Amino acid sequence: MPVPSHQPTLLIITSETSEAERLMAVLRESHLAKQALTVPNAEHLERAIGNHSCDLVLCCAYDRDIDVDAVLATYQRLGADIPLILITDPDSWETDVSRARRAGVRDLVRRGDSEHLCLSAMRELNDLRARRTAKGLNQRLERCDQAALSLADVCGAGVALIQDGLHMQANPAYAGLFGYVSPEDILALPLLDLIAPEDHPGLRDLLKAIDPDNPPLPTTIEATCVRADASRFRALLLFAPSTFEDEPCLRLIAQPLTIPSSSVATKVCFAAGRPGLIPLIEEIERHIDQQRYVSHPFAIFFIHVPKAADLMRDMGLSIGLEVMDEFSESLANLIGKRGILARVGLDGFGLVVPGLDESSAQALAAELSAKARLPLRVPIQENRPPDCKVGYFVVRDRASAPEDILNAAYRLCVGQPPGSDAVSVAASQDQEEAMARKIEFALRNDQLKLSYQPIISLMGDNQENYSVLLRLFDEDENLFEAKEFIRVAVRQGLIEELDRWVMRSAIEVVGQRRRAGHNLSLFVTLAEESFRNPNFVLWICDWLREFDVRGNWLTIQFHEESVIGNLASIGKLIETLRKIKCRVAISHFGTADRPEILLQALSLDFVLFQPELARGLADDPPKQQRLMQLATLAREFNVKSVVTGVEDARTLTVLWTAGVDYVQGNFLQRPSPTIEIQT
Missing domain, CATH: 3.20.20.450 (EAL domain)
Structure with a gap:
């Protein structure tokens, strides 16, 4: 039902056209309505409400041809959120009051009392606007909540919904943060089970202070969290009001404050969820100023182990994880002090290396692809293909948000066709340099043209x-469409x-x-x-x-x-x-x-x-x-x-x-x- 405008539509129930015109004139003079529909009985009432957008119903109970009981019965049965005002004779006031209340009539007005009619109509129309606005806002809130839940399923942050101290919903990153394989393993688990005993009092006070009828503002606390294997880590817990199945609850976002360190020279984070991204993001931010300019060029790599899922399935979870841990240690030794390495999933690693250009980044990607191998306990064949795929992205001049830079490296890695390596992904160097010269020639000599x-x-x-659409002419007047040179322009910084x-x-x-x-x-x-x-x-x-x-x-x-x-x-x-x-x-x-x-x-x-x-x-x-x-x-x-x-x-x-x-x-x-x- 649309929200009523400043000039709403009235529905007047009367058999006398002149009476409808009189009522409409009264309300029009008060700027309360500009148009009206008139129906003679209860049968037409249902059809009018179903087919038209009405904002207020006036029923002339003093009209002898109107069956008031039938009108009230139809109105009550329809249950539409449209206020009804009953206009009655002063002589039948007492009789009409009782049946009007039972039918949900919003007000009774004596015939001829124009001031009361206008005040009542104004009040009901304002209330209707408020109800419809509130309904629209509730619907938007529900859509926002659904969108938030959908985004939580795919985002890297640990997000959960808490109701009466229990987990009602959690995303994969939240489960992984606390050492659980699946979000289902954490459902209905008390939140206190994931918090160290010394922090229970403060968390209990927070949960007890929540009033469902007065949702709290977002609240942040620090606490020591306990993983499934009993290991501990400090985390920042952000609580905000939300709903779960139309009931009030708390949305919890967990952000670790401590990162495990490795004994090797390169820093490695072994957490499978969002925590592994923290050192990478911090390193990226060190190279980017507030205006998004890159102070020192760097390269971001994503290293993916496609066999990881097969390892978990064939060897079992515990042995598969041990193999991946050994692989991460060997990868860290291979990289040495050249950059910051972090494990960002069961089968992936992120790497930030400063001071690389396109050719040196390509060389490092080829080296990692050739030398980074799974441990010998994995069956080996002669001339076996690489155990990992490497995608990289060189950042220079200007940069987007750190998360977007990581996404770029990830897409370049997982988007490689089977059997390809970092070297073969790039086009032939000679062909690319030739096309780059054509682009530069066109830019300097007005050889670019627009097509429409x-x-x-x-x-x-x-x-x-x-x-x-963009077209390019080279020095020999050969025409090139955008698809023939855009990728080269991107790689060459043009x-x-x-x-x-x-x-x-x-x-x-x-x-x-x-x-x-x-x-x-x-x-x-x-x-x-x-x-x-x-x-x-x-x-x-x-x-x-x-x-x-x-x-x-x-x-x-x-x-x-x-x-x-x-x-x-x-x-x-x-x-x-x-x-x-x-x-x-x-x-x-x-x-x-x-x-x-x-x-x-x-x-x-x-x-x-x-x-x-x-x-x-x-x-x-x-x-x-x-x-x-x-x-x-x-x-x-x-x-x-x-x-x-x-x-x-x-x-x-x-x-x-x-x-x-x-x-x-x-x-x-x-x-x-x-x-x-x-x-």
């Missing part, structure tokens, strides 16, 4: 939306300069077309390296002023893969873009397992689905179902959906049926150096 592909509305939008050229040129084009009378809006993509730069938004502001362009004529677009790995950075960037009125879009949307998390976490205007979703769509029912799910999900968050890669008319028919907002593809029009829709 229309984004066409299926819902009648009259705005001229175009996606901006992508920011390309993005600056594209953004400024696009803003200039928008200004020219708008002054010529065209309703143009451009979608421009920013690379991950560019949005790390805190100055990029300042440059956008300068270019908007230079060419007299409004921010809402631009849609800044980010690739979903970059967003997922940089949520901490991208959220702040989107808030800044909102301040200058720019619209925001996510491209290649739907590749993540839970795309709703992005829609919950970020304020978006558009999502552009990956082109693969449109290929063969007309003959692929499962793909059609997936498309409809994503389009419906976008609508639920009031985000417009765009399907890219449309190549045939049959696909267009499916998209129309699915309720997609916009389409883009070569079937509609191929990219063109001019902004003209071909017919």
Whole structure:
């Protein structure tokens, strides 16, 4: 039911049109209502409430043709949250009072008492607004709680829900922090069982002080925690109010304060959850200043042991863990004093090494892949493949949040195809250097060009939306599409300069077309390296002023893969873009397992689905179902959906049926150096 506006809709039950007009005139004069529906009896009441958005019901009990008992019975049966005021004759006041109370009537007004009617109507409409606002806020709170629980399942922090001193829910990181294999092992376990006895009094006082009717503010305490193996560690415990199955509870976030040390020269943390990330994050932060500039270049590595799961299964948990512990010790000895190593899971390690460039980082990755071996107790074959996979990410100039940098190294590691190593992942050095020279030549000699592909509305939008694409001409006038040189630009540190050229040129084009009378809006993509730069938004502001362009004529677009790995950075960037009125879009949307998390976490205007979703769509029912799910999900968050890669008319028919907002593809029009829709 919508929240009533300043001019709500009334439903008047009377058989006399003149009486309805009189009542409406009284309320209109007091600015309480502007429109009304009139029904003659109880039968029409149910239909009117079901088919119309009504905010207040007035029943003329003095009308001889109105069966008041039938009206009250229908009103009570419907149970709608719409206040009913009964207008009665003074002579029948006593009779009407008793039956009105039983039916839940909000007020009785004597016929002809206009002042009482207006005051009563004002009070009920204000109460209705308050109830509906409260209902909306409760629904938002429930959605936020569900989102928080969903995020807790995948985040690295230890999160649990505590009710009456017992664990009702916990995420894997929380279970791992206390030495439990699965969150199920910790459910219904008393919180005090995980806290050292000397800290029980303070924790008991905190739990006893909680009043369910007056939820506490977030509270932080330090305590000594006890793992399943009886080992201890100090932790910071943050308690905040929450709900579990509609009942009040406490959300607990556990953050360790102490890190185990290793006897080897390199520092190693063996905890399987979030604690292992702490030394890595601290080391990364030492290299980055407040403006996100990198004071000293460094490389972040993720070392993954794919066989770890097989070890646990084939050898058993205890022996498998011993093997991984021995592997971590040998890995630490191999690295020596070159960097900070931390174990961040049962099968993964993070490594930060200062002072490395791309070639030296690649060499170290190759060395680790070749020399880091599981202990000899594992069966060995001649010429066996490497026991670990190594992904690395070199950080220089500017950086995003430490968590995002770690995510980048992780993705580069787990994203390698089977059998590949760190050396073979990179393109041929000679070919890459040749392409880098072409990019530099194009930047210096104005050999970059923009191409445009229309984004066409299926819902009648009259705005001229175009996606901006980059083209490059080399010294021999050979044309290269972006997909042929963008990855090289990223690896060679040229992508920011390309993005600056594209953004400024696009803003200039928008200004020219708008002054010529065209309703143009451009979608421009920013690379991950560019949005790390805190100055990029300042440059956008300068270019908007230079060419007299409004921010809402631009849609800044980010690739979903970059967003997922940089949520901490991208959220702040989107808030800044909102301040200058720019619209925001996510491209290649739907590749993540839970795309709703992005829609919950970020304020978006558009999502552009990956082109693969449109290929063969007309003959692929499962793909059609997936498309409809994503389009419906976008609508639920009031985000417009765009399907890219449309190549045939049959696909267009499916998209129309699915309720997609916009389409883009070569079937509609191929990219063109001019902004003209071909017919």
